[in-house]
Amino acid sequence: MKFAEVRDTSVVGLDIMDVLKRNPNGRVGILSITNEMDLSGELKIYHNHLENLILERTEELRSINEQLQKEISKRKRVEELLRREKERLRNYIDVVGIMILVLDVDGSVSLINRKGAELLGYDEDEIIGKEWLSSFIPEEEQDKVKNAFSNFLKGDFRKNLENSILTRFGKKKLISWTNVPLLGEQGCVIGCISAGEDITDFRLSQEKLQKYAADLKHSDELKLLLIDILCHDLLNPANIIKGYSEYLLETIDLEEKKEIVEKIHQQNERLINIINSASMFGKLESTEMISFEELDLLELLGKVFREFLPLLEIRNITLECYANGSYPVYANPVIEEAFSNLVSNAIKFSPQGSCIVLDILDCGPSWEVTFTDSGIGISDENKDVIFKRFKRFSSEGTKGSGLGLAIVKKIVELHDGEVGVYDNPSGSGSVFWIRLSKIQPS
Structure with a gap:
């Protein structure tokens, strides 16, 4: 077959002229053309396969790109949230009324709030990055603070410490610190967070x-x-x-x-x-402090009565006691002095031949000891005054130092009791009373 008789023998991807050029004799064999056609078929298959791979990879890249865009957007949102939280935290630590300080393991300041900067007398950016010990601790306390910080980093987490700081103008301020460790991802100590309160004025x-x-x-x-x-x-x-x-x-x-x-x-x-x-x-x-013991009020009144028998006889005054039974209280024996003063006053201000009546009344949680006389009585405006020091009243031939009733009031107050006076309802005279708590049955 002559080549001139061959028509339309071109195949996809094959230029017949190139084949002729490659054959110096200007002849192309059927085998060569067949081989070329087989290769062009394989190339076509490879080309189609390559296009499929490119399409698949393009789809994968598009999917990955979409996922990446979503992750980037998510990360940006997280970063924005973190930024806002950081600003909020910063606002919080800036408005608190105490110093907030964060130190790195080398003792450098990585954070300080506004209050801390104000105490030191610096701007915040003048403090951040400086070595805390040498910059803001008085020289005479540096060894103590250095040892405490070193021990803290080793795990000796003493939360409460006190030391002085040195302000910009050389003034010392005493700070009470509360410290907590700043931990890294592996749980190791990477710094210290401290809250410091200025206690200079308080300590003074x-x-x-x-x-x-x-x-x-x-x-x-x-x-x-x-x-x-x-x-x-x-x-x-x-x-x-x-x-x-x-x-x-x-x-x-x-x-x-x-x-x-x-x-x-x-x-x-x-x-x-x-x-x-x-x-x-x-x-x-x-x-x-005053010690107490169990005492019986009627027994104390009996002792007081016996002490005044000679004076009662001289004044021709009768002393009667209506109480009987047991009246236990927790008291100090000095309570007898209060009873003695009230009996002495009653005798002093009672006319000869009169009667003084002692009694003990049950007032629920307390006993009320009463001293009733028929003397000159006490005006309403003087009922409170007479229990104050050096405040006294007197009648003809009767005087006092103004301390007796003040002593009575003081003794009764030491027993958490009450004392007072009111007019004798039976006529002239007064009724002085003392209330003391009962011993409650167990």
């Missing part, structure tokens, strides 16, 4: 208060010393005078001289009573 006030308390204690000790001097050094000569005056009253026959000695004796007795009353009141005001 505390020191002043302690000094005041020490001065007060010293003053109280001096007061007790003066009371002891009052009792010992004044009562001794007063008792000597009393002894001599009583001797003179027994031995002097002349009535005129006896009357003078009697006045001396009376005034000396008054002086002894004032000294005893002042001493009792001073010690009561100085007592911080």
Whole structure:
């Protein structure tokens, strides 16, 4: 077959002229054309396969790109949320009234809030990145703080510490710190978060208060010393005078001289009573603690009654007690002094030949001890005043130091009790009363 007779022998991807050019004789064999046609078929198959692969990869890339865009959008949203939360956290730590400080493991400041910067006297950007110890701790405290920080990083998480900081202007401020560790992903300590409160003024006030308390204690000790001097050094000569005056009253026959000695004796007795009353009141005001024991009120009234028998006989006054039975309370024996003062007052202000009545009433959770006299009575405006120091009332021939009822009130208050007075409902005179808590049955 001649080549000129061959028609339309071209195949996809094959140029017959190229074949001719490759054959120097200008002849192309049937086998060559067949081979070329087979190769072009394979190329076509490869081309189609390649196009399919490209389409598949393009689809995969498009899907991956869409997924990537979604992840990028999601990441941007997360980053935005984190940024907002970080701003919110920053706002929180900036508005709190204490210093917030974050230190890296090398002791550098990685965060400080506005309050901390204000305490130090710097802007925040002047503090961030600086070494905390050398920049803001007084030299004399640096070793102590360095050791504490080193131990903290090793796991000795002491939450509460105190040390001074040095401000921009060289002023020291005492800070009370609360510390917590800053942990990394592996649980290792990568820093320290500290909340610091300025306690400079508080500590100064505390020191002043302690000094005041020490001065007060010293003053109280001096007061007790003066009371002891009052009792010992004044009562001794007063008792000597009393002894001599009583001797003179027994031995002097002349009535005129006896009357003078009697006045001396009376005034000396008054002086002894004032000294005893002042001493009792001073010690009561100085007592911080008082011990209590179980006592019976009726037994205490019986003791007081026996003490006043001679005076009652002299004044021709009858003392009656309507109470009977048992009236237990927790009290200190000093309560007897309160009863004694009220009986003494009742005798002092009652007319001769009159009657004083003692009684104990049941008032639910407490006992009420009453002292009823038929004396001159007390006006309404004086009912509260008479229990204050040096506030007294008097009638003709009857005087007092103004301490007796103040002592009564103080003793009763030490027992968490109450004291008061009201008019005698049976006529003239007054009814003084003291209320003390009962011993409740277990």
